Amino acid sequence: SQTIHQWPATLVQPVGSPLSLECTVEGTSNPNLYWYRQAAGRGLQLLFYSVGIGQISSEVPQNLSASRPQDRQFILSSKKLLLSDSGFYLCAWSAAPTGSGANVLTFGAGSRLTVL
Amino acid sequence: AQSVAQPEDQVNVAEGNPLTVKCTYSVSGNPYLFWYVQYPNRGLQFLLKYITGDNLVKGSYGFEAEFNKSQTSFHLKKPSALVSDSALYFCAVRPFMDSNYQLIWGAGTKLIIKP
Numbered sequence: 001s002q003t004i005h006q007w008p009a010t011l012v013q014p015v016g017s018p019l020s021l022e023c024t025v026e027g028t029s030n031p032n033l034y035w036y037r038q039a040a041g042r043g044l045q046l047l048f049y050s051v052g053i054g055q056i057s058s059e060v061p062q063n064l065s066a067s068r069p070q071d072r073q074f075i076l077s078s079k080k081l082l083l084s085d086s087g088f089y090l091c092a093w094s095a096a097p098t099g100s101g102a103n104v105l106t107f108g109a110g111s112r113l114t115v116l
Numbered sequence: 117a118q119s120v121a122q123p124e125d126q127v128n129v130a131e132g133n134p135l136t137v138k139c140t141y142s143v144s145g146n147p148y149l150f151w152y153v154q155y156p157n158r159g160l161q162f163l164l165k166y167i168t169g170d171n172l173v174k175g176s177y178g179f180e181a182e183f184n185k186s187q188t189s190f191h192l193k194k195p196s197a198l199v200s201d202s203a204l205y206f207c208a209v210r211p212f213m214d215s216n217y218q219l220i221w222g223a224g225t226k227l228i229i230k231p
Contacts, residue, residue, distance in 0.1 A: 006159075043223045044160075044206065091157055102148045102167045102210070105219070107159030 001084065002027035006091045006108030013115055019064075019078040021111050023091030026072065031093040033074040035066055036089040050074060051096065086115045118143040120209050122222035129197045130230050137192040137225045139207030149190040150208040150219070151181055160206060166190060175203070197229045 006023045013019060025031050035047040046059045048066035056066050064084060067075045074091060091108040120141045129135045141147065148167055152160040164175025171183045181192045192205060207222040 042204075044221045046218065049218070056208070088157075092159075102165060104150070104162045104165065105152075106162070110157070110159050112157070 002093075002106065004091065004106055004108045005094055005110055008111060009109065011111060011113045013081050013113065015083055015115055016080045019076070019081050019085070021076040021089055021091075021113075023073055023074045023076075023108055025074075025093045028093070028095065029071060030074065030096050031094055032090040032103075033068060034094075035076050036090040036092065037075065038090060038110075040087075046088070048076070057075070081113075081115045085111055085113050088112050118209075118211060118220055119209055120220050120222040122205075122207055122225045124225050125223075126226040126228065130231065131199055132196055135194050135197045135201070135227065135229070137205050137207075137227060138189070139191060139222055140187070140189045141207075141209045141220075142188065143209055143211045143220065146185075147182060147209060148210040149181070150207045151175065151179070151190075151192050152206045152208065153177075154206065156203075163192070163205075163221070197218075199229045199231055202227055202229045203216040 003026045033050045037045045037047055048056055048058055050056050050068045053068050055073055064078050089111045092105045094103040094105050122139055124138055126151045127137055151163040152167045153163050154160045162182055163179050164173050166173045166183045179192060179194050181190055183190050204224050204226050206224050207217040210219050
């Protein structure tokens with residue numbers, strides 16, 4: 001069965017420090033991968049998605065970046081964190097579309113980032 | 117612009133009573149519709165989806181949702197609420213012809229079930 005791992009679960013970082021959140025998927029190949037941010041425990045904002053190794057699409061301009069060095073690995077990074085980067089970050093995967101857009105997203109447990 | 121609306125920020129229901137969490141959408145064409153649930157400090161979990169066919173869709177944990185094309189709604193329902201149903205519920209829509217297969221998310225509705 002497929003599983004998704006996301007770490008770290010909790011992170012407290014000072015303003016200006018770098019960030020690296022990692023997500024890996026097991027039990028599937030060529031997944032679509034996503035990074036979402038959830039602010040204040042509510043609405044979801046899609047940050048990045050990837051349909052293949054090295055293929056990253058950014059939905060919102062910001063000081064964050066994403067990389068996909070391997071098929072089932074998705075990394076969210078920042079060189080210098082801002083206070084506004086605080087939030088709950090969620091990684092998700094779905095099967096690559098094969099004509100149907102009805103593929104379900106499976107989410108990781110999330111990473112809570114607090115920037116002080 | 118395409119959008120999804122969850123008009124209620126919070127819904128309070130007594131345990132054992134029926135519950136409804138509302139969702140309406142504005143997208144072109146015939147979309148795919150989804151409900152997800154999020155328990156505190158956790159990721160989202162898939163509940164159910166509508167693709168085509170029967171307007172009443174059954175999902176996990178006894179939830180169901182009714183697709184109404186004329187009202188462009190996809191309300192989530194459960195006949196008898198449990199305290200453990202208390203969580204944050206998200207409606208999401210994927211436009212049928214969206215080549216990127218991206219979801220449009222509602223803002224979420226907090227469901228509180230009181231004993």
